[in-house]
Amino acid sequence: MDLIPVITIGVAAVLTALLVIFSKNTVHSALWMVGNCFCIAVLFLLLNSQFIAILQVIVYAGAIMMFILYAIMMLNLRENGEPATKKSLFIFRMALLILFLICLTNLCIGFSPLALKGDMVTQNMDHFGEVNLIANYIFSEGLIPFELISVLLTAAVVGAVYLAKKE
């Protein structure tokens, strides 16, 4: 794999991610986030996983960002000042960030290609993104977590509706 495109796209992904945070305008933030999704899709493409790349585009850049944009436009957040942030939350946020990084490191070590068995081995990395391989993995070995995640998502939707209906 060539390193130059990976580094270029990686830098672009980080830059767009930073712009998401530092844009004053909410819609601009959302747009930079679409750009960020695209950079990540290209990274997946460079890893030979076309399917995951296009899912990234359809699900995140297409559907979810469309929802977010719709919400932003519905609330008409066109010109607004900086929302007041509480200084006291700073330590909590830093703690959360560090916890997240620790979890991420653990995840990276646990899921290194050497630790995987079955279809998802390094020899198969060239076909990693092929639909058959992903489907076989999700619907056989990964079936229980997959179903649990769908239950979790449904629960989240039900919870959101309940919270919205309460008032």
Next chain:
Amino acid sequence: MIDYLIIPVIKLIVIFGVCLFFIAYTTWLERKVLGHFQLRLGPMRVGYHGLLQPIADGIKNFFKEEVIPENADKAVFLLAPIISISAAIILLAVIPFGKPITLFGKQITLYLANPSIGVLFILGFATLGAYGTILGGWSSGNKYGYMGGLRASAMIISYELSMAFSVIAIIMLSGSFSLVDMVNAQQNGIWNIIRQPVAFFVFFISGIAELNRIPFDMPEAESELCCGYNVEYSSMKFALFFLAEYTHLFVFASLVTTLFLGGWQGPALPGVVWFFIKTFAVIFICIWIRATIPRLRYDKVMKLEWKFMLPVAIANVIATGAVMALLG
């Protein structure tokens, strides 16, 4: 060198040239057919029966004054037509126009690319095209444009679902995401429209809704929004939105042809000719629908999707799966 550079570049120029020519003349076709449906002649002045009208329109748009409203968000305002047109034109790359042909001893495929995720590529980038509409409406700083953009995003979010679910039934039948494989799976003469009539209707209706055409043209309902999302656009920027709309119409028609009408397959005539005959038949039906059915009310459009189309599409996927499992 020849295989990797020259042939693809020639194919690129030919495919995009031919398609853009056809798309420009789709505008002429629409005006002409609509005219005859309404017992008038349509464009008649420029050339024989108005045949040069698209060129005249292009030149006219080119020389119009460019207006950017004062309270527009300038960067996004300029970006929106670009997103719209580029997300539309990129879709032409994966459409299979015909069987591979042999020219000067070389086999040439009549498509630019055949990714293993062809149909997902089209679904994905077709949604991205809607960003042009939404952002165009939002950035022009106009109430009507804003309402149009808002409606566009609501439409896309809803109708995308039933469209994807109707495509899943076709994917199950052909066992592949690639559009070329889908055409080949219909080689036995039984087109998918016969095997999947429900998917066809759901796909067709949600396609017309995604194209924002009458009876679903919520984002640009003239009588309510005085032209909607593109109300502040002038000159070539307006023309780009217009062109993107017709490119989407063309891509939608060729997608219907590929998924449901057997693609380039047909007797006697060469495949490419069959492809364009079927595509223009679908475009004609779209214009026919536009001439016949009045615009639906906004809440009825939403009800139609969430209470009828989406459940039907999901039931169709389940039924297809059950039948496939029973027949082995």
